[in-house]
Amino acid sequence: MKVLVPVKRVIDYNVKVRVKADGSGVDLANVKMSMNPFDEIAVEEAIRLKEAGVATEVVAVSIGVKQSQETLRTALAMGADRAILVTAAEDVHQDIEPLAVAKMLKAIIDEEEPQLVIAGKQAIDNDMNATGQMLAALLGWSQATFANELKVEDGAALVTREVDGGLQTIKVTLPAIVTTDLRLNEPRYASLPNIMKAKKKPLDEKTPADLGVDPSPRLEVVKTSEPEARQAGEMVGSVDELVAKLKEKGIV
Template identity: 75%
Template sequence: MKVLVPVKRVVDSNVKIRVAADGSGVDLANVKMSMNPFDEIALEEAIRLKEAQLAEEVLVVSIGAERSQETLRTALAMGADRALLIDTTDDVHADIEPLAVAKLLKAVIDDEQPQLVLAGKQAIDNDMNATGQMLAALLGWPQATFASALTLEDGTARVTREVDGGLQTIEVKLPAVVTVDLRLNEPRYASLPNLMKAKKKPVETKSAGELGVDVEPRLEILKTSEPQTRQTGEVVPDVDALFAKLQERKIV
């Protein structure tokens, strides 16, 4: 069985985000970039399936600028077998919209014929949470989202999902699309020797044009701004004073 894992290059989760002075987006100058954390979890699960001899090959795919090769090489160092970069832009600030990403992934899947797609439930830069669902719809495959547990058996995937009311367990027939949540596993670190080896491994590159997909944006970002600064609280001496303040502000 072949497993395909899409991975995205995003601002490292430990970095404090800065908005560009002109409000056009996030300032990426001298900012550490890394693999989207949810994608790391999806990749870790794919590698574990291979180690359990439930999968023969793990293919990682990244979509964006050429610098996304760094993310792919990290994935190779973690244990992925092959890497594919779909080069869609020269601008590292450009973010390919979910529908275009889903169409590009479908084109790759039509060619590679994986039996399972493991993806992060969302990217931490835009929080769209849409690509996995759109991809399943385009493929006509069953989907299981927000997975916190996954087992494969007899051509089916048994997935425990995190929902508002607790946990829901479903079974879907393979091939399928599964998007993963935080509690599925703890991703491994890529060791330095493996990172050095990954630098020498080939990364296949294709363009959006080769795959016949139009990636022109349909959405326009009008403005990006910092969240409002939280106002300083006020200390009151007792409950009566608190109640008076609440009445004064017409809260009670």
């Protein structure tokens, strides 16, 4: 069974994001970039399936700028077998929208014919949480989102997913799309020998034109701004005073 894992290059989660002075977007100049944490979990889960003898090959795919090669090399160092880079943008500030990403992934899936796609539930830069669902719709495949446990057996995936009321376990027929939540696993660190081996693993490069997809944006970012600073709290001397303050602010 072949498993395909989409990965995205994003600002490292430890970095404090800075908004451009003109409000046109996030400043990415001289900022550390890394693999989207949810995608890292997806890569780890795919590798575990291979180690368990369930999967035979793990293919990592990234769609974005040329520098996304670094992200793919990280996936290869973790244990992916090969990688595919779709260079869909020249400017690091240009984000490829979920629908365009889903269309390009569909074209790659049509070529690669994997039985399972494991993707992060969302990217931490735009928080769209849409690519996996759009991809499933375009392919007409089963989907299981927000997975915190995954088992593959007898041509189906048994997925325990997080919902508002607790946990829900569903069974989806393969081929399928599964999107990962934080509690699915803890990704491994790539060892130095594996980092060196990753440099020799195959990494194919494609363009949106090769896949017959137009990545032109359909959305326009009107404004980007910092969240409002939290106001200082007020000390009260009694419960009655607290209730009075809450009524005054229209909270109760």
